Amino acid sequence: MKTIAKISEETLRIVNYLEDIPHGTLLLYKQIETDCDVPMDTKGKSYLRTACKKLKREYSPVRGIGIELASAKTATGLVVGRLIKIDKAVKRGEKTFDNIVPVFYEEFSSQEQKQLNFVGAAFGAIRVAAENGKRFLKNSTLLQPANPVLPENIK
Numbered sequence: 175m176k177t178i179a180k181i182s183e184e185t186l187r188i189v190n191y192l193e194d195i196p197h198g199t200l201l202l203y204k205q206i207e208t209d210c211d212v213p214m215d216t217k218g219k220s221y222l223r224t225a226c227k228k229l230k231r232e233y234s235p236v237r238g239i240g241i242e243l244a245s246a247k248t249a250t251g252l253v254v255g256r257l258i259k260i261d262k263a264v265k266r267g268e269k270t271f272d273n274i275v276p277v278f279y280e281e282f283s284s285q286e287q288k289q290l291n292f293v294g295a296a297f298g299a300i301r302v303a304a305e306n307g308k309r310f311l312k313n314s315t316l317l318q319p320a321n322p323v324l325p326e327n328i329k
Contacts, residue, residue, distance in 0.1 A: 181224070181228065182224075184218070185221045185225050185228070187210045187211065187212060188206065188210050188212060188221055188225035189225045191206065191210050191225075192226065192229055192231060192243075193229065195243060197243055197245040197246075198242070198243060198245030198246075198247060198248070199243050200236065200241075200242045201241050201243065202239060203218075203239065203240045204240075205240070206218075206240070222241070226241075232244035232249075232252055234251070234255075257304055257307050258308070261300075261301065261304040261305070261308070264297055268301065271290075271293065
């Protein structure tokens with residue numbers, strides 16, 4: 175059974191405000207504050223994040239200034255940023271794994287050893303996938319011409 179989350183009034187005001195804003199717009203915290211009558215302190219920024227999640231709108235924060243809504247120009251950067259975040263978390267997990275397994279491996283039951291072997295393989299697979307993804311995205315953005323190969327761009 176799903177519970178229905180109650181959304182605050184402030185979040186609803188921001189949701190209504192963001193619905194009609196085009197992609198790629200830079201929204202200043204001061205502008206959101208005046209237009210929505212929601213102070214952009216820590217709590218207000220939390221309302222803003224919740225509103226963006228509710229609308230399924232990605233954004234990148236501009237520190238101390240506001241947020242920039244995702245656009246075709248910023249989409250790759252956002253996706254690569256998420257991939258890098260995942261990669262860093264997996265690196266931390268892998269370091270913990272490497273510190274714990276050699277010390278305690280013999281003390282675990284055979285079932286736990288199998289689970290640890292699986293987790294180690296999962297860390298390796300995630301790291302390989304993340305590295306390949308980063309390399310692919312880096313190369314695709316470097317090699318991408320300013321004008322894509324479309325009939326109207328061929329001269």
